[in-house]
Amino acid sequence: MTESLFFVFAAMAIVSALMVILNRNPIYSAVSLVITLFSLAGIFLLLEAYFLAVVQIIIYAGAIMVLFLFVIMLLNPGKEAKFLSPTNPRILIITLLSIAFIGMIFTLVSGTANYIGEAASSTGDLGTTRNIGLTLFTKYLLPFEIASLLLLVSLVGAVLMTKRNLR
Amino acid sequence: MTPPLEYYLWFAALLFVIGVAGVLLRRNVIIVFMSIELMLNAVNVTFIAFSRQMNNIDGQIFVFFVMTLAAAEVAVGLAIIVAMFRNKESINIEDMNLLKW
Amino acid sequence: MLIDIAIIIIKIMIVIGGIITTVAYLILAERKVAGFIQERYGPNRVGLWGLLQPIADGVKTLLKEDITPARANRIIYHLAPAMVLAPALVTFAVVPFGSGIDAFGRHIAFQVADIGIGILFIFAITSIGVYGVVLGGWSSNNKYSLLGGLRSSAQMISYEIALGLSVIGILLLTGSLRLNDIVEAQIGMWNVFRQPVAFLIFLVAVFAETNRLPFDLAESEQELIAGYHIEYSGFKYSMFMLGEYSNIITASALIVTLFFGGWTVPFIDVTKFGYWGAFLSVVSFAVKTGFFLFLYLWVRWTLPRFRYDQLMHLGWKVLLPLALLNLLFTAAWITYA
């Protein structure tokens, strides 16, 4: 069950991720990315990261991607010129490099479990809100606060930069 | 039947490379940004997969922070894109070449 | 096993059927209420008191020509209405609409899915709802619809924060994200009395989230003619309407669940009365939800529309700080009392 779900989600994620980078229309790319994020949320659920799965949707799909859409619509860039051409050396190089990267990573990660041991038995409450919250507000309190500062800074920065008249 | 860790890692690597290829191939800054999000998410998958593998919550906390970072990055990045568009009337990454000699 | 699946399917059908029916009559009710408020009759030709009017409307929209603008982005143009409707229906899945009964040797909760992170699930799904509006507005290739879509996206993001923050107070009091837990925690004392400020914020934010007056800038007839669904017609148009009203129903149900005790009946422990008790709880839930549906209509015909800057001002400079203060006080109260 879990395995077949994984394959379904993974296939969805991969296909839609490919759509993200291959679509010439940015809106399609954005929508494809939303689908990828949803699939990832599903995979998170399979990995017992319940809280993160939901947060993935709320933050990524609900906020970040809406922002992307907003900007795309605001700027309305239109379709990009045709960029995929097998004769273009740049694209050839990038494709080859990517294949090399994938090949090496695949070989390298194979047998990772041999190093770090078999999967620990599931306790069922690994990624619950309670657990995440407890860890976040005890062990990772300082990073959490710093992250909030980061968000504040980026907020101010974003407002400043998009403001037309800085006065 | 839970899929083994390798599956998740392979999947994440694939997603990551797709993101990389997007960054390198595309000329639209917004798409490039989205590809970066793809890469971030691929990393998140590995984090969570390892977290599950070791039954350790820390990996998920990292994912939480990555998301925070992504949110901040997108906010600032999109603001830059908007400001750039106002100046150059373009979101083609090749027009954003002020950072040179 | 088979029975479980059957039960789930039945529950889904009941919820969807209930919502669709409610939507149909909500539209009628809206017209009636509008007539009442404006001292006129409203629809009264089809059937007794115009009760068959929704069926007539449905048939009409189904039979209307479905126009697709020539320069529209076809795929997304067709997808958008579904993207509005689906989240609205899905959200209701986690709302408990009754106490539940014991049948077939098992406890059947009156709730499609009882998940531990219910409230988060709701936020997740409602945050998706904006896509339909935005993409619909964009794909129509009409500047009014595009503006409507843009407004809608900004508005949703802005009010979602206040919405989420206002709920956190309740979560702090309850200590759980499960909606059933939240409902059961309100036996004896509704949250609205414990969190009045949160309720106000939630109410206002939820109005904005559902794009209802006084926050319906995405479709505001006077400036954008009809906003994001200006180019839609026929069945797709009715799907937008369906989605909007489903959202209203879900929102009302949510308000009831979070602040007004959900399916509980004041002073009566419905779980002790078996099937009748369950029935009573459903009625209680329906009555409360009905009141808020009426409130929606009432407000629509009472308050004028906000200007866009006023909308943003209210969201960011009033509701957000207020929600934060409320959260702060709640946290302090829980910590020190």
Add this chain to the structure above:
Amino acid sequence: MVNSTLILVWLIPLFPLIGFLLNGIFGKRLGDKAVGIIGSGAMLFSFVVSGYLLLNYLALNQVGAEFHSTLFSWISVADLQLSVSFQVDSLSLMMAVMVTGVAFLIHVYSIGYMHGDGGFARFFSYMNLFSFMMLVLVLSDNYILMFLGWEGVGLCSYLLIGFWYEDDKNASAGNKAFIVNRIGDFGFLLGALLLFVTFGSFQYSEIFSQLDRFSVGDGTITAITLLLFVGAMGKSAQLPLYVWLPDAMAGPTPVSALIHAATMVTAGVYMVARSSFLYVLAPTSMTVIAVVGVATALFAALIALTQNDIKKVLAYSTISQLGYMFLALGVGAFSAGMFHLLTHAFFKGLMFLAAGSVMHALANEQDMRFMGGLRKKIPKTFITFLIGALAISGIPGLSGFFSKDELLWQAYSSPAGGFWFWLVGAVTAGLTAFYIFRLIFLTFYGEARWKPETHAHESPNKMTLPLIILAFLSVVGGYIGVPALLGGDNRIHYYLEANLAKLPVDAAAHQSHSLEFILMGISVLIAIAAIYLAYVFYVKRRELPELAAAKFKRAYNLSFNKFYVDELYDYLFVKRLITISKWLWNKFDVRVLDGMANGAGKLITVTGWYVRTVQSGLVSGYALSLFIGSLLMIGYYFFR
């Protein structure tokens, strides 16, 4: 050590330093009077302190005692531990007293001599700086601090020779002095470094205490001593590096008196004497020194015979006398050399100052052919000059007599000496008496040959008073070293020898008193005969010099043209250097060096031209390189 007053040794160089700083920084604003007072006052204080210390030292009654006073750590690198520290013993105290005393007198003289000069304050600050450096040189207790003073006096010498730098000739004279001295300094530095390599220290006492492990004639020691002597040759103007000194007379006359007669040029002598413990281990070096010294003495005296410039005569005389001192050092009579150094400082300083007084009287005329008959016009100058001349000629009773005869006797009798040394020395003594009295007669006797409009007048008291004091010292200065032969106890030898090395005494070499008497008599007779000859030549029969010059034309021309040494150097070194330099300039510099510099620039331009395309500003380009980089890193693990 116990005696706390000797710790005050640092005060001696301190006063000139303060004077230098005051005059150097505020000189222009202080006014000439204050500048003169500060400059001379600093030297007076310094002199008083050194005199006081000398008295204290003598009062200790500890012959050969050494005191060290460390001021602060100077250089501390790995094994090299250097501190600024001074050594007080009879040698350094004698030098300090001599330097400060003579310097004080010359400072006072300068107030008068430099009166009205535009660079009055500059002059005094340089003079103070020079005194400071000289005192550092003589008081230092290690070779590096000595080298600091050594270079410092060289610098001041350069600055003061070219004091009137508006005149190109003066500036190039300064250059010449500086460059020739560089050769010597290079030798000194090499020697000092070799010392450090050999002994692991620069400090005299530490070096000398390790000398037990070296036998006489050791190669390293010989090399060190020869290198050090190269330094001394430069600074003390010995053959073949003497050429700078005559030109150095371009500087103001007090400078010539102080630096180029009394003090700085004796630094080489002092240094060799200071290193006497090393030199006694290197007989070869000793012989070299003695030969160079005696050759220089004779050579310079021959040149002095025919020179017409009053200061040039004195300059060659100085070279000659320095040669004497090195002769003494070379034969192992270190104390005799130092004694002559002391008396020479008195009478040569005196004669320079007197010559300056003459020039002052004749509006800076330096050519003796345009002098004459000044005896009556400037009597004080004349008498003092005469005393100096008698002293240098070795007339009995004056200081020069004692030191010179001690020196000549040692040259003959010392185990390292010999008859030929004595003979050349004695001949040189005769030549000295002759040219110095030639100078006297040409300047003060006969008819006046100066321009009639020149108003010859006696110098002011500020100038004549130092002359008188120095004349007094020239007379009595020798009595601290009256040899036992004449009933004295030779105190200066007694004290100096305790701090100097002695040659291993060969009992058989002991000479009889009668021989000493005879030699003394011979040299005195030579001197008197020479004076008489000069009288005949330049007073009685004025036509004789020209006749002689005509008769020995080639010899005369050789002497008059200073044996063409300058021309030889010019031909051997300067011309070659210019040729090489021109070649270097035209070929090496323009093509290779400029080519390299320009090529480097061009290379960077071209490289930059290509490399900057990498810096395209295109984000995807950067991203691609980032990706390739990460790929390489992963590849490392993959293919490892």
